[in-house]
Amino acid sequence: MILELAGVAAGYGAKTVISEVSLALAPGQILALLGHNGAGKTTTLKTAMGLIPARAGEVRFDGTAITRLPVAERVARGLRLLPEGRGIFPDLSVAENIDVVAASLTGKGAMFDPASVYRLLPVLAERRATRAGSMSGGQQQMLAFALAILGTPRCLMLDEPSIGLAPNLVERLFAQVRDVCRAHGVAAVLVEQNVAAAMALADQVVIMNNGKVVFDGTPEAARAANVWHFF
């Protein structure tokens, strides 16, 4: 397993938001993490990333416990987060966004360097000199995706990447996610409100409700069990 959460609890201040959260995914696998607003999906991603501490349980990456590791160390090992709605540096140009992150994350033999990212997402190559914050929502999200995969990602965590995007752009973005995962063996956790699109993409579905995992199985099993029942 590349990423495993075992009995994880976390929260903010006195409030515990998630508890006994367990999930696991293998390299190349896409896991759709679903649930209504406030179910604890983003808190789960932040805990896995080390942005908020786990109060109980263990986070493992490639078989090693990383529960107490700082964020930078998790990123270096290949755990990446595409945060909801703020995945770019808006004041910098597209090229500056990519150069700055590449300098931090791209070593020798990296899976994705700036040249391969521009090949994968040609719209960014065309807009190299454009101020990132002035691009359309779809282009900004492509840039955010590019920043999340630079270097050698081994597990991508995407927090509502489709929010605010037109359906054709969502389709294109999800196709990119699938291609990167399938071609390079990168695992992905996809937090989505767009349940149908996420289930179509995923190999595994985890549904959360009130900070707990209430379903963990294949998309077929989720459909058979009537997925909305768990929301």
Place this chain on the structure above:
Amino acid sequence: MLLLQLLANGIVTGSALGIVAVSFALIYSTTRVFHVAHAGVFTLGGYLAWSLVRAGVPDLLALAGAMAGCVVLGAAIQRFLYAPLERRGAAQLVVLIASLGTLAVIQNLLAAVYSPDILQFPSAWAGHVFGLGGLRLTGAQLATVGVDFAAFGWVMWFAHGTLLGKRIRAVAANPFLAEITRLEPRRVHVLVMAIASALVCLPGVLGPLDYGLQPYGGVTPLLTATIAMIAGGIGSLAGAFFLAIAIVVLQNLSLLVMPGEWSIGVTFAIFIVFMLFRPRGLFASG
């Protein structure tokens, strides 16, 4: 001719305050700390250079030594004061009070170690008056305008033309993303404080070459610089620099029509106009 002389004096002092504003804006836009103690770093630079010159160190080396001292102080304030407060989740007001306290400590230490009275630099070239057409400018004034404009050019090149500069802008633009892309925002904050402290040392030394040193002399320049930063648009270094020059030029030109003691009033009048009609500043980004 009086008009031209006032204009020239305004540009000289304005370029000095421009560097105070640029360095303050660099810190504020990156760390979000209202670093009032920057006025103390500014003042300390002058005293360090004065001590070195008095000890027989050549002026240029004294300036370099003073800059090194300011770098150490600025980085230490970030590393040992602001960063621990941030880690403990301190409110901005708490950090501001800590900064005010640091400023008071620096000012009072300088007054205790040196003197609360004005000290003059012994450098003869600084007071030498050069005639340029009908204008009269001292060596210190010419050095101020030359060095400060060069420093501004360097800052713009550094921020936009170097990877480290882009990294600083990235941390300023989105600290959360900087954290999860391993841009190490906390280290960048220390670096920014070091660079901004070296920058503010330039006007901190060159200004007093002309009009002398005083332990409490950093507050008024910082006040004008802060207004320039807000009026220029927070996040715009060029806005901060040129607004500082514009404010000081207007202050100087106001001498033609009103007594000198009103010049600080002119600064605040400009500030109020901006707050009423363009609260995001002239060159605000985003």
